[in-house]
Amino acid sequence: xxxNKRISEAVIRRLPRYLRYIGELKEIGLQKVSSAxxxxxxxxxASQIRQDxxxxxxxxxxxxxYNVDQLYENIKNILSGxxxxxxxxxxxxxxxxxxxxYNNFGKKGFHITGVFDINPKLIGKTINGNVIMSIDMLDDYxxxxxxxxxxxxxxxxxxxxxxxxxxxxGIKGLFNFSPMDLKLSHDIPIExxxxxxxxxxxxxxxxxxxxxx
Amino acid sequence: xxxNKRISEAVIRRLPRYLRYIGELKEIGLQKVSSAxxxxxxxxxASQIRQDxxxxxxxxxxxxxYNVDQLYENIKNILSGxxxxxxxxxxxxxxxxxxxxYNNFGKKGFHITGVFDINPKLIGKTINGNVIMSIDMLDDYxxxxxxxxxxxxxxxxxxxxxxxxxxxxGIKGLFNFSPMDLKLSHDIPIExxxxxxxxxxxxxxxxxxxxxx
Numbered sequence: 001x002x003x004n005k006r007i008s009e010a011v012i013r014r015l016p017r018y019l020r021y022i023g024e025l026k027e028i029g030l031q032k033v034s035s036a037x038x039x040x041x042x043x044x045x046a047s048q049i050r051q052d053x054x055x056x057x058x059x060x061x062x063x064x065x066y067n068v069d070q071l072y073e074n075i076k077n078i079l080s081g082x083x084x085x086x087x088x089x090x091x092x093x094x095x096x097x098x099x100x101x102y103n104n105f106g107k108k109g110f111h112i113t114g115v116f117d118i119n120p121k122l123i124g125k126t127i128n129g130n131v132i133m134s135i136d137m138l139d140d141y142x143x144x145x146x147x148x149x150x151x152x153x154x155x156x157x158x159x160x161x162x163x164x165x166x167x168x169x170g171i172k173g174l175f176n177f178s179p180m181d182l183k184l185s186h187d188i189p190i191e192x193x194x195x196x197x198x199x200x201x202x203x204x205x206x207x208x209x210x211x212x213x
Numbered sequence: 214x215x216x217n218k219r220i221s222e223a224v225i226r227r228l229p230r231y232l233r234y235i236g237e238l239k240e241i242g243l244q245k246v247s248s249a250x251x252x253x254x255x256x257x258x259a260s261q262i263r264q265d266x267x268x269x270x271x272x273x274x275x276x277x278x279y280n281v282d283q284l285y286e287n288i289k290n291i292l293s294g295x296x297x298x299x300x301x302x303x304x305x306x307x308x309x310x311x312x313x314x315y316n317n318f319g320k321k322g323f324h325i326t327g328v329f330d331i332n333p334k335l336i337g338k339t340i341n342g343n344v345i346m347s348i349d350m351l352d353d354y355x356x357x358x359x360x361x362x363x364x365x366x367x368x369x370x371x372x373x374x375x376x377x378x379x380x381x382x383g384i385k386g387l388f389n390f391s392p393m394d395l396k397l398s399h400d401i402p403i404e405x406x407x408x409x410x411x412x413x414x415x416x417x418x419x420x421x422x423x424x425x426x
Contacts, residue, residue, distance in 0.1 A: 012417055135275075151286075188422075195318075197226075204225055204291065
């Protein structure tokens with residue numbers, strides 16, 4: 001897959017968005033779609049869509065457009081593969097609990113296989129079929145269960161130490177909700193989710209709109 | 214504020230990130246910081262930082278650097294103003310409940326003032342000091358309480374109708390967690406948060422890493 005190395009971050013970040021829109025077409029039973037139709041729906045240009053898809057091989061046929069079901073499967077396969085991913089959640093507070101119950105992750109191929117917390121009052125309780133385990137068992141669990149992703153919903157002060165520990169234990173990617181840009185010396189994919197940042201951008205735009213009126 | 218109109222989306226999106234990093238410097242008691250020091254911490258270039266800040270006036274002094282406390286207050290003020298924002302949550306399911314309890318929003322000036330749901334079993338219960346109200350009261354509440362932002366944590370099928378209703382009632386911005394790109398004919402700021410998209414990007418990168426090894 002040598003040629004895939006050159007695919008830019010921006011193209012990769014558009015893939016899940018394609019999957020969502022094509023999923024909607026699939027839901028309404030549409031069988032084929034042209035790059036122009038898809039472009040209009042997604043507020044993009046047809047040529048950008050064709051170029052994005054060209055990185056991954058030939059999805060369409062000149063003059064015919066794309067077969068919706070095939071296109072959906074192709075993009076889903078590029079993103080999640082056949083097997084999907086096993087995911088643990090570390091930190092069973094409000095956000096961690098909500099994420100453990102969030103069915104949309106499972107639908108996209110991300111299966112919650114374990115939930116961990118430090119609080120003795122939470123350990124042993126069940127969230128969405130997962131018994132909350134002690135954080136002391138974390139390293140052992142990851143070593144034995146070939147876990148792909150850890151969702152970190154921890155206080156900022158604890159996030160980095162736990163991250164280093166679980167990367168050493170073999171975790172393959174981190175999905176971090178602590179309000180910090182988690183960086184490690186290990187070369188491992190990390191997504192930092194900053195809900196407050198997005199809310200602040202919204203606030204800024206609201207302020208600007210009202211000033212302009 | 215005519216000149217502010219030309220500030221690009223990318224610059225605006227970097228502001229909350231600046232605020233986080235400068236907040237960390239403030240926490241450890243640092244009094245001044247140069248653009249070069251900040252650049253290194255944030256993996257940016259000093260000239261980009263200086264250029265970003267220049268859109269908002271002059272934050273620093275040539276050869277001295279930035280006063281950390283002042284810089285923090287300036288950026289906070291650009292983003293949230295003095296008063297902050299009033300926020301309602303529509304949909305008190307798992308995610309809506311977690312967000313209602315998420316203290317980080319309040320710290321950044323986003324104050325949850327109301328929570329709404331359609332489920333009679335939830336209406337009347339209290340989350341983090343907010344009594345859950347019926348969605349029937351939504352329009353009235355917004356009209357009477359001058360509400361800035363609605364966080365939508367609703368099923369996809371209900372999101373657009375509710376969004377149109379509350380925009381008509383006077384809401385100023387939408388923070389949408391439904392797995393769809395919410396678009397309205399009204400000219401109103403909307404942030405669509407796609408947690409699954411980010412998780413899929415992480416999954417893609419994990420797959421690529423393991424293929425390359």
